[in-house]
Amino acid sequence: MKLLENYSINDLKLKNRIVMAPMCMYQVYNKDGVATSFHKSHYVARAIGQVGLIIVEATGVMNNGRITDHCLGLYNDKQIEPLKEIVDAVHCQGSKIAIQLNHAGRKSETTNLRHIGPSAIKFNKNEFNYDEMTKQDINEVIESFKDAAQRANHAGFDALEIHGAHGYLIHQFISPLSNHRSDEYGQDRFLFLKQLISEIKTVWPNEKPILLRISATDYIENGLSVDDWVNFLNENKNLVDCIHVSSGGLVSTKINVYPGYQLPLSKEIKNKTDYITIGVGLINDHELLQASLELDHCDLVASGRELLRNPNLLLDIAKKANRDDLIPFAYKRAYK
Numbered sequence: 001m002k003l004l005e006n007y008s009i010n011d012l013k014l015k016n017r018i019v020m021a022p023m024c025m026y027q028v029y030n031k032d033g034v035a036t037s038f039h040k041s042h043y044v045a046r047a048i049g050q051v052g053l054i055i056v057e058a059t060g061v062m063n064n065g066r067i068t069d070h071c072l073g074l075y076n077d078k079q080i081e082p083l084k085e086i087v088d089a090v091h092c093q094g095s096k097i098a099i100q101l102n103h104a105g106r107k108s109e110t111t112n113l114r115h116i117g118p119s120a121i122k123f124n125k126n127e128f129n130y131d132e133m134t135k136q137d138i139n140e141v142i143e144s145f146k147d148a149a150q151r152a153n154h155a156g157f158d159a160l161e162i163h164g165a166h167g168y169l170i171h172q173f174i175s176p177l178s179n180h181r182s183d184e185y186g187q188d189r190f191l192f193l194k195q196l197i198s199e200i201k202t203v204w205p206n207e208k209p210i211l212l213r214i215s216a217t218d219y220i221e222n223g224l225s226v227d228d229w230v231n232f233l234n235e236n237k238n239l240v241d242c243i244h245v246s247s248g249g250l251v252s253t254k255i256n257v258y259p260g261y262q263l264p265l266s267k268e269i270k271n272k273t274d275y276i277t278i279g280v281g282l283i284n285d286h287e288l289l290q291a292s293l294e295l296d297h298c299d300l301v302a303s304g305r306e307l308l309r310n311p312n313l314l315l316d317i318a319k320k321a322n323r324d325d326l327i328p329f330a331y332k333r334a335y336k
């Protein structure tokens, strides 16, 4: 069963193909971006549950790049050590761990900070005003991604995920709906992403994979489409090591959501480019998790809410497949 088999993204060896999707937990109680005991229990529980790759929630590369005051950050050095403790504890269980780096741009709801976006266009009815980014703002954000990547490496993360999805800053630059700039960042809407990744690569070790999470479509006329991504990825073949295929989030619009609804997008990117993909989105039951891989819709499959409900999802799958060898010793009596 592919689901329980090893898989490698370049040099990163995963013990199975189940990924924990990044999910903001809003548990930074004192608003300083530092991981708390909640984060440690939360991520290590999924490592005990034998998840192959855990992706830590959207983590702000700048204070005003966090989604809320209660989100994680990696914009100063005191944020490194508590994350390192999580990384080390996850490694003790044999799982691998990545961190999702993000700048929320016009979707940041952090308080008492200046908010920015590629153009001064509000997200829905957000109460905040957003400044159109100057060249200096752009350079600062790119530099912050680089610095955060360096901190993530010091914390020992096995991989980085760049958050290019769900209407946050990178997606805001890429979509024609939110980028109305007339300079080079408007003429080439992918320029910001390309510059940002090339800066990150100056500090991030070559052997550690970089994942890119994308919204493959805005689900709206004149918005971003999967063809835009296919063309871009074919023109930029070794930009990153893996594409994590999500969708939407830039504007509110009606989306037809059903089990596995984003898998066709993953399949298209996987088939039409050289990239390996992670599929995600309402892939809750064992059969669909398995089918997504066996039908080659993706190379790895991510679970979000189901892993919140059941950190031992993978142990249940292993039990059903008579793979008792995959149940950790401490829990064996519960799976007899």
Ligand SMILES: Cc1cc2nc3c(=O)[nH]c(=O)nc-3n(C[C@H](O)[C@H](O)[C@H](O)COP(=O)(O)O)c2cc1C
Pocket (backbone or CB within 6 Å): 021, 022, 023, 024, 025, 057, 058, 100, 163, 165, 166, 213, 246, 280, 281, 282, 283, 302, 303, 304, 305, 306
């Ligand atoms: C509570 C919650 C928080 C989320 N936070 C993030 C996040 O930090 N970064 C991200 O890319 N997606 C985030 N998502 C989206 C999930 O990663 C995932 O794509 C989505 O939940 C669909 O997968 P699922 O149906 O398996 O839950 C979040 C989803 C939930 C439910």
